[in-house]
Amino acid sequence: MSIVRDAVAAATLSGLVVLAAVVAALVAPAPGEAATGAASAEAGRWAPVGRATITPGVQMYTAGAQCTANFVFTDARDRVYVGYAAHCAGLGEATDTNGCEAGSLPLGTPVRFARGGTLAGAGETLGRGRLAYSSWLTMGERGTTAANPCAANDFALVRVGTAHERKVNPSVPFFGGPVGRGGVPAAGATLVSYGSSSARPSAVLSPKVGASLGSTHGGWGFDAYTLTPGIPGDSGSGLMDGRGRAVGTLSTVALAPLPASNGVGSLARELDFAQRTSRIPGLRLVPGTEPFRATPLG
Template sequence: MIAPARRRSVARGLAAVMAAAALIATGGCATSTTGTAPSPSATPPSTTTALRTTAAPSIVAAADSGVSWAPAAQAQLHPGVQAYTGDSQCTTNFVFTDARGEVYFGQAAHCGHVGTEKLPNGCTATTVPIGTPVDLRTGGSLRTRGTTEATGTLAYDSWAAMQAAGEKDPNACAHNDFALIRLPKNVVGAVNPSLPHWGGPVDLDVDRVSAGDRAYGYGDSSLRGGRNALSPHIGLVQATADPGTGGWAHTVTAVRPGVPGDSGAGYVDAQGRALGTLSTLSLSVPPRNTLSDLSRELRYAQQHSGIPGLRLVLGTEPFHS
């Protein structure tokens, strides 16, 4: 893990009057006070990649998933909505489904962390239990709770799974930062799997990103107070994978990085393939975000979640950068 990186959920402990920059500098967390909320492309958009289905068992085209998705322009629920696990506010990444037709949003495992460590180890840290309710909201800020669009339940937590499996790989323990929120059946019709602003994902990136490539993400930190124009992120990948992480992490630099509350946000590579999930912020110049590699996180979940046929759902909208 890159020091002095910080996990970036929005959690209790800081006053609402603090500015976002101060929150980053003091530990990467934000909160609310009692009675308030818990805690652009440089070139014109153009279609660059057509949606497709591959033979990979980890993905499924939206049209082949057996789910009736809401049109992207009308969906109340989509990647990038705010997820509140207790007082911790994070951002959902991608949409997943399984062999039983259940639908899930991904988020960061550290969003359910119970403790005070600034950079906890996933193989030892305590998290909320499976089955914990997770509110999916829009418009939440430090002043308002926003609108609860649905309440799901925590169905998988990579930290708990690694502890149950006795995981010994230090790279997995440091960077496998992934959880799944199962949605109730009655809200699935309001879901669209496309990444806002960018479209896609069109595939799953499996060790195909290179240093210097662009990465595109979408976060919805409550620190922004609903200013969605600041939600799309563009970064540059600094290495194929961080040296010494076994491919589990990618470093991305950006003038406008992900901030506390963007934790868990989904990123795609320059071709629109799902690349990673936002995990940490490192205070360097320029600031660096660490993405946990989604292909490894998903493979681990397939092996340890007990969820049959778990797959990433591709977007209904084409990717454009």
């Protein structure tokens, strides 16, 4: 079962120091980049942020494999969905990167929301849902063969069980937002993310700050470097730009252009594809109820 699909080479201590210096130079917000967004007008629709347990950044378990939630979505019938990576429900090997060829669990597969999961235990169950959309399944059904979407369209939605909808808040832990969605961030643009890998010994390292390394796969994705990098279990987690716009979903760990960089799917492309093909009418990203906060490194 794939969590983050590509293998990552062991980095030397000196290499990590150099990479940290690169990030420190890149993440300083450009003038006007760190503007905060207004809190969502829909705040009353969601659980108060202090009591919500199903949010972006929550752990999601599918057939035993653990990933991280990116953002919250709703549809025309006001049903609630949480996004993660399509490969989180994949059936292939850790090296599978072509979503048009890899196998996947079917729609309706149970998914468990959790916190505190580690390599030694599955953590506390916070709620349950079912796989409602997978870009991998959809591309396979449609006979998609084009290299760019097949390699980078890695997005899925889990419908939150009705009994658990009152536990949901769309705000990203630590950073707040999102304030909407944006396109592929230019190279050097500030990025923030929040991952909840069960392989990470402390939640202190869950908030991540970094920078875009530029567009990939014909605009279907981009590479990113964050400190710390995304690791297995962070897959599916969302990335926001320096203005708090949702821009990506974590897909792979890569060896280039920087060791331990991440391959990220463009949320704009992935969501547009899902809106056209998912049979979920009125699908939309939900903005956070909490204002986006500028990077804490600024």
